[in-house]
Amino acid sequence: MPDTLTPTLPRLEDLQHWTWVLGRAQQMMLEHGLDLMEHVPAAPPFGMLLDPTPAMRASADFWADTMQLWQRFLDPANAEPFVESPEQARDRRFKAPQWREEPIFDFLRQSYFVIADHLLKNVEALEHVDGRQKDQIRFATQGFIDAISPTNFPATNPQVIEKIVETKGESLLKGLQHMLQDMAKGQMTQTAAGAFELGRNLAMTPGKVIKRTPLYELIQYSPTTDEVLETPLIIFPPWINRFYILDLTPEKSFIRWAVEQGITVFVVSWRSADASMKDVVWDDYVERGQIDAIDTVRDLLGVESVHTIGYCVAGTTLAATLAVLAARDQAAKVASATFFTAQVDFTEAGDLRVFIDDDQLAMIRSLSADGFLDGRYMAATFNLLRGRDLIWNYVTNNYLMGQEYAPFDLLHWNSDVTNLPASWHLSYLTDLYRDNKLIAPGALRIGGTPVDLSKVTTPSYIQAGREDHIAPAKSVWKLTEYFRGPHKFVLAGSGHIAGVINPPSAKKYQYWTNQGPAESLESFLEKATEHAGSWWPDWLDWLRAVSGAKVAANGARVPGGGNLCAVAEAPGDYVKMR
Known part of the structure; x- marks a missing residue:
C-alpha cells in the first residue's frame, strides 16, 4: 500500500504561480528603480529626495543579486553558493531542513532574503529625509517584510504542507x-x-494588601528572615502591565528573591482603568500614587526613608517624583532609586516613537470615548x-x-492587558514622547511644583537591556546625564523583560559594569567588565552599601502587624480586574 503520510511537494501549478509571484516582485523592484530615474522632478525638495544616483546603484545591485539567484536555481552546479548573513542563518523561521534540502523551498527562502535585503537597503538609501520619517519608513518596511515571508502562507511553507498531509x-x-x-x-x-492562575502558580509570594485606594493597592510581603534591612523597598511597576511580571513562577520571581535576601518589600498594584478614571492624569500617579505610597510605608514602619524601584514608565514617573520631592525639600524620603529600563529623554526612544504622530494620537482619542483606552x-x-x-x-x-x-x-x-486612563495616556505620549518636556527644567509641573531633573541627588542604580527595543540602552543611559547624585549604570544582556527577569539560579545572560567615568554608553562599554549571569546580586550589594542597617523582622514588618490591617491576601483584587 502507498504511504499516505509521505509529504508531497506542491502541485506544479502552485510552484509556477509562486515562482511567477517572486519573479514579478523582483521585476517590480527593478522597474521602480528605473521609474525613479526617469521621473525625478528637477526642483527640490523631491528632486533631492529621489536622487537617481542611489536608485541606479540599488537597481544595479538588485539586478546582479537576482541574476545570481536564478542561476543558482536553474544551474546550481555552476553557480556561486548563496552566502547567508549571520542574521539570516539564525532566522528560526527557516530552521526546518526542507528550506535548504528541497530546491523549490531553498529558492523561495533565498528569493525572500534577496527581496527583503534590498527593500531595507532602499530605505537606508533615502536622502534628505529626517530621522523620524526614516524610522517610520524603516519600521513599516520591516513589518511588510515580516508579513510576506513564505513561512506565513500554506502553499509556500513545507512544514505546513506536511502537516496538512499528515493530519488529512x-x-x-x-x-x-x-x-x-x-x-x-x-x-x-x-x-x-488555563495553564496559569494568579495565586496558584503565578504571583505566589506570601503577603497581604494593606491599603487600597481608587488608584492602587499596596501589597506588603511576609518576611522569611529573622532580620531585614531597616530601610524598606517599594516597587513601582508600570501601570501599562500587571505587577506580577516581578512575581512570576517562584523560581523567576524578583519579589520572592528580594524577600529572601532580607528586604521588607512593598509593591504597588495599579488599578486597571475604567470610566471612573477618565480624569486621572500623570500628576495623580506621582502625588496620589508614588508619593502617597512612600509616605504610607514611612509612617507604617516609622522610618526616615525608603528604597524605591521604578520599572519602565513607572521609572520615568519615579524620576519626576524625585524631582518634585527635591523641589519641596523632601528628597530625604527616598534613600535610593533603582530604574529598570526607564527613560527620561525620549530623543532616541526606540521603535515605539514611530507610533507617535498626529494621526496616531487622533486615533487614540477616537478609541477612548469612555475615558479609558482598552x-x-x-x-x-x-x-x-x-x-x-x-x-x-x-x-x-x-x-x-x-x-x-x-x-x-x-x-x-x-x-x-490593562486599560489606561485616556487623559494620562495622551498627555504622556505628547508631553514626553513627542515633545520631550521632561528634560526641560520647569516645562512640566506636578501639583504646581516645577519638574527639574537636575535637582535630583538621590543615589541611583540604572539598569538597561542590551537588546531592548522599547527602552533602548542608549536612551536609558541618558538618565545619567540629568541626575546630579551618585549613580551606577549596569547593562544587562537580553531585552526589556528577560534582561530584568533574570534570577541568579537561571545562570543566563550576562551584565556589564564600569567603575570609571564614562560620558556615553559607547565609552562605558569600551572599558566595561563583563560578568556572567544575573545582575541581581550586584544590585543587592549596591543597595546594602547605601544603607545596610538591620532590624528584627517583627511588628509592623509583618503584614497586618502594624497600624494598617490586612485588606486582602496577595496578589490582591486590582491585579484581577479586566
Missing part, C-alpha cells in the same frame, strides 16, 4: 478554530488557556514592535499548522 486536513480546521476564537475575543492568543490596543502595539516573534510566529504555528499553545508564564502576563 485536520490541522487546517484546528488552525481555523484558533483564529476564529481570537477574532471573537479581539486579541491574539500566545499561551495555553488595553488590547496597547498589547497589539507592543506585539507589532516584535511582529515576527509575537504575531507571525503564532499565525504560522497555531493558525496554519493548528498546533496547540504551549504554556508560558511570561506570555500569559504579556496577554493580561
Whole structure:
C-alpha cells in the first residue's frame, strides 16, 4: 500500500504561480528603480529626495543579486553558493531542513532574503529625509517584510504542507478554530488557556494588601528572615502591565528573591482603568500614587526613608517624583532609586516613537470615548514592535499548522492587558514622547511644583537591556546625564523583560559594569567588565552599601502587624480586574 503520510511537494501549478509571484516582485523592484530615474522632478525638495544616483546603484545591485539567484536555481552546479548573513542563518523561521534540502523551498527562502535585503537597503538609501520619517519608513518596511515571508502562507511553507498531509486536513480546521476564537475575543492568543492562575502558580509570594485606594493597592510581603534591612523597598511597576511580571513562577520571581535576601518589600498594584478614571492624569500617579505610597510605608514602619524601584514608565514617573520631592525639600524620603529600563529623554526612544504622530494620537482619542483606552490596543502595539516573534510566529504555528499553545508564564502576563486612563495616556505620549518636556527644567509641573531633573541627588542604580527595543540602552543611559547624585549604570544582556527577569539560579545572560567615568554608553562599554549571569546580586550589594542597617523582622514588618490591617491576601483584587 502507498504511504499516505509521505509529504508531497506542491502541485506544479502552485510552484509556477509562486515562482511567477517572486519573479514579478523582483521585476517590480527593478522597474521602480528605473521609474525613479526617469521621473525625478528637477526642483527640490523631491528632486533631492529621489536622487537617481542611489536608485541606479540599488537597481544595479538588485539586478546582479537576482541574476545570481536564478542561476543558482536553474544551474546550481555552476553557480556561486548563496552566502547567508549571520542574521539570516539564525532566522528560526527557516530552521526546518526542507528550506535548504528541497530546491523549490531553498529558492523561495533565498528569493525572500534577496527581496527583503534590498527593500531595507532602499530605505537606508533615502536622502534628505529626517530621522523620524526614516524610522517610520524603516519600521513599516520591516513589518511588510515580516508579513510576506513564505513561512506565513500554506502553499509556500513545507512544514505546513506536511502537516496538512499528515493530519488529512485536520490541522487546517484546528488552525481555523484558533483564529476564529481570537477574532471573537479581539486579541491574539500566545499561551495555553488555563495553564496559569494568579495565586496558584503565578504571583505566589506570601503577603497581604494593606491599603487600597481608587488608584492602587499596596501589597506588603511576609518576611522569611529573622532580620531585614531597616530601610524598606517599594516597587513601582508600570501601570501599562500587571505587577506580577516581578512575581512570576517562584523560581523567576524578583519579589520572592528580594524577600529572601532580607528586604521588607512593598509593591504597588495599579488599578486597571475604567470610566471612573477618565480624569486621572500623570500628576495623580506621582502625588496620589508614588508619593502617597512612600509616605504610607514611612509612617507604617516609622522610618526616615525608603528604597524605591521604578520599572519602565513607572521609572520615568519615579524620576519626576524625585524631582518634585527635591523641589519641596523632601528628597530625604527616598534613600535610593533603582530604574529598570526607564527613560527620561525620549530623543532616541526606540521603535515605539514611530507610533507617535498626529494621526496616531487622533486615533487614540477616537478609541477612548469612555475615558479609558482598552488595553488590547496597547498589547497589539507592543506585539507589532516584535511582529515576527509575537504575531507571525503564532499565525504560522497555531493558525496554519493548528498546533496547540504551549504554556508560558511570561506570555500569559504579556496577554493580561490593562486599560489606561485616556487623559494620562495622551498627555504622556505628547508631553514626553513627542515633545520631550521632561528634560526641560520647569516645562512640566506636578501639583504646581516645577519638574527639574537636575535637582535630583538621590543615589541611583540604572539598569538597561542590551537588546531592548522599547527602552533602548542608549536612551536609558541618558538618565545619567540629568541626575546630579551618585549613580551606577549596569547593562544587562537580553531585552526589556528577560534582561530584568533574570534570577541568579537561571545562570543566563550576562551584565556589564564600569567603575570609571564614562560620558556615553559607547565609552562605558569600551572599558566595561563583563560578568556572567544575573545582575541581581550586584544590585543587592549596591543597595546594602547605601544603607545596610538591620532590624528584627517583627511588628509592623509583618503584614497586618502594624497600624494598617490586612485588606486582602496577595496578589490582591486590582491585579484581577479586566
